[in-house]
Amino acid sequence: MNVLILLQAATTQASDWALFFGHFHPLIVHLPIGFLLIAGLLEIDRLTRRNSVSSHTITLILFWSAVSATMACVFGYLLSLGGGYEAETLEEHQWQGIGVAVFAWIAWAVKSENLGRVIPFAQLMYVPSLAVALLLLLAAGHHGGNLTHGSDYLTQYTPEPFRTLAGLPPKQSEIKFKPITDVNQAMVYQQIVNPILQSRCVQCHNADKSKAKLRLDTPEMIKKGYEDGPVIVAGKSSNSELVKVCLLPEEDDHHMPPKGKNQLTEGQIALLTWWIDQGASFDKKVSELKVNDAIRPVLASLGGGPIETDGKPSVASGPMPESPVLTMNVPVADEKIxxxxxxxxxxxxxxxxxxxxxxxxxxxxxxxxxxxxxxxPKLNNQIVWLKLGNTEVSDAALSQIAKLKNLQKLHLEQTKVTNAGLKQLKGLQHLEYLNLYGTAVTDAGLAELVSLKNLKTLYLWQTKTTEQGVVSLKEALPKLEVIGGINEQAIAEFAKATTDETKADNNKN
Known part of the structure; x- marks a missing residue:
């Protein structure tokens, strides 16, 4: 085991400073590439065309190639402390990078005549050392690409006949998922969940690159979890890291997918949440799971006919009936406003x-x-969907929002909204969707929502609400789907426990 691996094993957790500088590796690594290629081309031009190139110029280029290659090695090592890379490829990439730096220094020392003063015939080492540095540069670049993009990144699109001549295996077609012709018979994991993971998550969590030691490319690896434990808790989406990280603010370092990558849609998050809450099964069909009112329209949008509940078609023969407010004609908005x-x-x-x-x-x-x-309120008739999540609004803003009489969907996640603000929303009779994730709302705030008779979906991740508060709200609004507070099973168990306690108290009396 080489010294780099030993050092990495000794570092239980990379510091923020190490990772900060480590993330400069992709930037620094381009410098030795450019410097060495320029030095090599100048030497080829000098040898083949016998052009007069200043020796000082090439010496200066080689010096900075050696310096930048050394910096790239240091920053690359710091980056590797973050983990999540395939060990064998990482080790090869490390040693190749070190080799580039070493031979670049040798080439510079010879060219500058510093080495010639110590070792006779040192000039004979110049061309071989420069050539080796360039070859190692190509190899290190290839393995760096593999670490970042996967082992077949360079060769996956090699066309025939070059693929055969190079001895490469036949090109593997991209993962093709079986189209959904009947959503009720669709395999939940294979046809719904896995396509989401493949398109949004697997690029960084696969066999070649497993950030946080997490792989999401197979059921076995999903069940295994990551370095800190399980990534999904069957039946409890609110306790599942797979969902939690998707709901963090995009600017948060732990938000997934990372900022700049294609983000999951609300529908995709809803599907993952529903799958986990229903037990995170890898071998069941949609018809074998409970389909609630909140997830039915999302499933229906996947195609394949009416959604069944308990083996029987639901009343809707596709997406849920359109909300009445969405068919309502309102005046044209003033362009100046x-x-x-x-x-x-x-x-x-x-x-x-x-x-x-x-x-x-x-x-x-x-x-x-x-x-x-x-x-x-200047557009109180026209605004139907309002997204104010992750902003600085507080209860004072809700007094204005309460004037939007046709509001159907309201995002207030990660804001300063409290129970007092929710009290002002009582007049929003068309409100069907409310996201309160990450707010200071408590059970008292939930009690203020009882008058919202058309409320269908309520997000309560990381709020201060309790099981009792959610149960009370659902008793008043039976059709309400509460997501992220507690699931249906927990509500049923809590209600049963409460009933049993009441019976026990009555028996004592």
């Missing part, structure tokens, strides 16, 4: 041109405040 909202950084998007309804989103303006929320 729309421009006024856009100047604050808000996105104002049409939901339906025929009905003149709008979606307003603060996804690009995290500093959106209570004062700016005063502009929203």
């Amino acid at each position: 729309i421009d006024e909202l856009k100047k604050t950084g808000l996105l104002v998007l049409p939901i339906s041109k025929e009905q003149n309804q709008l979606e307003v989103s603060a996804v690009n303006v995290k500093t959106f405040s209570d004062a700016q929320a005063a502009l929203l």
